[in-house]
Amino acid sequence: MILIKSKEDIQAMREGGKILAGVMKKIETAIAPGKNTLELDKLAEELILSSGGAPAFKGYGAEEGSPFPATICASINDEIVHGIPEKNKILKAGDVFKVDIGMKYKNFYTDMARTFAVGKISDEAQKLIEVTEKSFWEGVKKLKAGAQLSDYSKAVQKFVEANGFSVVRNLVGHGVGKELHEDPYIPNYFNKKYNDMTLEAGMTLALEPMVNAGNFETILGSDGWTFKTKDGSLSAHYENSIVITEKGVEVLTV
Numbered sequence: 001m002i003l004i005k006s007k008e009d010i011q012a013m014r015e016g017g018k019i020l021a022g023v024m025k026k027i028e029t030a031i032a033p034g035k036n037t038l039e040l041d042k043l044a045e046e047l048i049l050s051s052g053g054a055p056a057f058k059g060y061g062a063e064e065g066s067p068f069p070a071t072i073c074a075s076i077n078d079e080i081v082h083g084i085p086e087k088n089k090i091l092k093a094g095d096v097f098k099v100d101i102g103m104k105y106k107n108f109y110t111d112m113a114r115t116f117a118v119g120k121i122s123d124e125a126q127k128l129i130e131v132t133e134k135s136f137w138e139g140v141k142k143l144k145a146g147a148q149l150s151d152y153s154k155a156v157q158k159f160v161e162a163n164g165f166s167v168v169r170n171l172v173g174h175g176v177g178k179e180l181h182e183d184p185y186i187p188n189y190f191n192k193k194y195n196d197m198t199l200e201a202g203m204t205l206a207l208e209p210m211v212n213a214g215n216f217e218t219i220l221g222s223d224g225w226t227f228k229t230k231d232g233s234l235s236a237h238y239e240n241s242i243v244i245t246e247k248g249v250e251v252l253t254v
Helices: 007-030 037-050 123-140 150-164
Strands: 071-074 080-081 096-105 110-117 172-174 182-186 204-207 211-213 218-220 228-229 236-237 240-244 249-250
Touching: 007 096, 007 110, 007 240, 037 071, 037 096, 071 204, 071 236, 080 110, 080 236, 096 123, 110 123, 110 204, 110 236, 123 150, 123 182, 123 204, 123 211, 123 236, 150 182, 182 204, 182 249
Parallel strands: none
Antiparallel strands: 071 080, 071 096, 080 228, 096 110, 110 240, 172 182, 172 204, 204 240, 211 236, 218 228, 240 249
């Protein structure tokens, strides 16, 4: 079931999204070679709690018996998403570092992700980060009330593949708002098996291209959470929570 949000709902998400974007910027300033990802996770949790919010990811999945243990997902190089922060997971120059973070604020969720260069990185890695971010904006340009959800998926895939990279296929974006994960599933490539839909004003979505330098295939790590590229290639991730409007979209997490 797709939930249409009221003006009051969207305002709460707008406020939460602005706070979450500010948390991400503070995390970015703390990223440096030698930092461990658990330090960054603790910083994120402190910032969210002090703002009146609550971490969205910590404890997620408890009903299945394997709750996510942290506030951020911290994924490095060939790790695509859902990397678990650890004290012995230390950033080094040349790393491609993904931070995914969600927050509950005034009973509504927002969700976002960014990929950061740690120190000086390779030209290919820099291009991967830039193409992943640009693919999000290429997709968003296609969206407004009355558009098809697949317009986004087609635009992201076309842009990514034109630049020589591949779109992860078994991980998708999602609705967001009253729950962290709501309907619909939102692939970043065109797939006929997903039910297409006509967008309506007031829909709130978390759009998140995940892009690999090599093949799109993935493997799940031994921790049961971390997805990695099957071929060991680099991966990048870019995500924002948005609301569909009559004329386009409003990005809530910038």
